Amino acid sequence: MSEKKRGFFGRLFGGKDADEAQPERIAEAVPAGLETLPEPQPDAAVPAGETTAEPVTAEAEVPAAAPAREPVAAPVAARAPAPLPETPQPAEKLTWFQRLRRGLARSSSALTEGISSIFTKRKLDQSMLDELEDILLQADLGLDTASSITERLGSGRFDKEISPEEVRAVLAEEVEKVLAPVARPLDLDRGIRPHVVLMVGVNGTGKTTTIGKLASRLAADGKTVMLAAGDTFRAAAVEQLKIWGSRTGADVVARDAGADAAGLAFDAMQAARDKNVDVLLIDTAGRLQNKAELMAELEKVIRVIRKVDPTAPHDVLLTLDATTGQNAMNQVEIFGKVAGVTGLVMTKLDGTARGGILVAIAAKHGLPVHFIGVGEGIDDLEPFSARDFAEAIAGLA
Numbered sequence: 001m002s003e004k005k006r007g008f009f010g011r012l013f014g015g016k017d018a019d020e021a022q023p024e025r026i027a028e029a030v031p032a033g034l035e036t037l038p039e040p041q042p043d044a045a046v047p048a049g050e051t052t053a054e055p056v057t058a059e060a061e062v063p064a065a066a067p068a069r070e071p072v073a074a075p076v077a078a079r080a081p082a083p084l085p086e087t088p089q090p091a092e093k094l095t096w097f098q099r100l101r102r103g104l105a106r107s108s109s110a111l112t113e114g115i116s117s118i119f120t121k122r123k124l125d126q127s128m129l130d131e132l133e134d135i136l137l138q139a140d141l142g143l144d145t146a147s148s149i150t151e152r153l154g155s156g157r158f159d160k161e162i163s164p165e166e167v168r169a170v171l172a173e174e175v176e177k178v179l180a181p182v183a184r185p186l187d188l189d190r191g192i193r194p195h196v197v198l199m200v201g202v203n204g205t206g207k208t209t210t211i212g213k214l215a216s217r218l219a220a221d222g223k224t225v226m227l228a229a230g231d232t233f234r235a236a237a238v239e240q241l242k243i244w245g246s247r248t249g250a251d252v253v254a255r256d257a258g259a260d261a262a263g264l265a266f267d268a269m270q271a272a273r274d275k276n277v278d279v280l281l282i283d284t285a286g287r288l289q290n291k292a293e294l295m296a297e298l299e300k301v302i303r304v305i306r307k308v309d310p311t312a313p314h315d316v317l318l319t320l321d322a323t324t325g326q327n328a329m330n331q332v333e334i335f336g337k338v339a340g341v342t343g344l345v346m347t348k349l350d351g352t353a354r355g356g357i358l359v360a361i362a363a364k365h366g367l368p369v370h371f372i373g374v375g376e377g378i379d380d381l382e383p384f385s386a387r388d389f390a391e392a393i394a395g396l397a
């Protein structure tokens with residue numbers, strides 16, 4: 001529970017715990033979180049300098065509104081208009097755990113309501129455990145975790161009453177058991193400079209948004225950050241990143257939409273070296289994991305990065321959209337093979353009743369989970385804590 005009391009960067013850096021329609025993805029809108037970003041801190045500003053590919057410095061103008069739709073790179077076909085995110089209402093400041101609880105509300109109420117309807121002053125029998133197992137599976141917790149929960153509840157307790165609270169406590173304990181080994185902070189203090197982080201994932205999973213939020217937090221922590229707008233496929237992604245760069249004082253290395261992503265990554269690597277920044281965050285275009293050609297392009301980006309620094313990228317983060325459910329499993333597998341994913345960021349846990357998918361992924365792949373996102377706001381991305389997540393999803397505390 002101490003997790004709740006520690007600051008973001010304590011947990012991040014020092015903690016002991018420690019459709020075939022690829023082109024149809026468009027989210028041109030400036031994410032809601034941008035409006036709530038702090039102004040650049042003078043101390044955190046990266047000095048303007050020459051980068052080979054159109055660097056955008058902290059002094060750059062911030063567009064007043066969401067960037068206009070721009071002509072997109074050749075392969076982009078018809079696009080459906082994306083709704084603008086709602087402007088967040090000024091609200092009372094919630095703690096991270098409150099936001100986590102709120103974000104996981106759909107997942108947790110599906111579980112807790114189901115549990116309350118089964119365990120109603122009846123003596124435990126097999127049919128109740130079967131019903132419970134169904135609910136756990138519907139929440140995407142995975143067969144292994146669902147079975148260990150029902151087995152634990154069943155052992156020696158048949159014909160005895162068992163309360164919903166007890167069931168929820170067992171649920172939380174079993175979920176925490178699975179998640180604790182994967183809840184690991186992203187360590188950017190390994191003495192590497194520039195520390196290169198490559199962000200990969202399927203379209204719209206939140207790569208650009210996550211980079212922006214991370215950049216903002218890193219800059220606030222006094223680190224120098226450079227952003228590489230490697231999503232050359234989507235014009236609006238480049239704009240989005242430039243805005244984040246302006247607000248956080250980070251240089252942005254960008255080219256026009258449609259440019260070669262590997263070339264852009266190469267330029268960014270050199271620029272980051274020349275400027276001796278602490279962290280280089282490289283965005284990539286979203287790609288479906290079953291598109292061989294796009295996955296080959298990603299491999300090329302990595303090969304080119306290694307021409308500048310054979311040890312890079314030092315972290316390859318895969319963003320997973322919790323609302324995609326079981327397909328996320330497949331994404332972990334393929335991106336893992338192609339890009340050597342070192343850690344996960346699960347976003348949009350607020351948009352699903354099946355947030356248990358994180359547990360199933362942890363049980364199956366054992367990859368570190370560095371962050372989870374429970375909303376579009378700047379504060380809705382935090383380092384991952386197994387206990388907080390387990391308690392929130394089980395409706396405890």
Ligand SMILES: Nc1nc2c(ncn2[C@@H]2O[C@H](COP(=O)(O)OP(=O)(O)OP(=O)(O)O)[C@@H](O)[C@H]2O)c(=O)[nH]1
Binds near residue numbers: 234237347
């Ligand atoms: N509700 C919710 N929305 C999120 C979260 N994270 C990101 N988003 C939204 O998801 C949408 C897509 O995010 P992007 O960051 O543009 O996704 P991307 O992976 O960079 O997209 P591509 O570049 O097209 O692959 C935006 O509207 C974000 O504001 C989250 O945790 N919760």
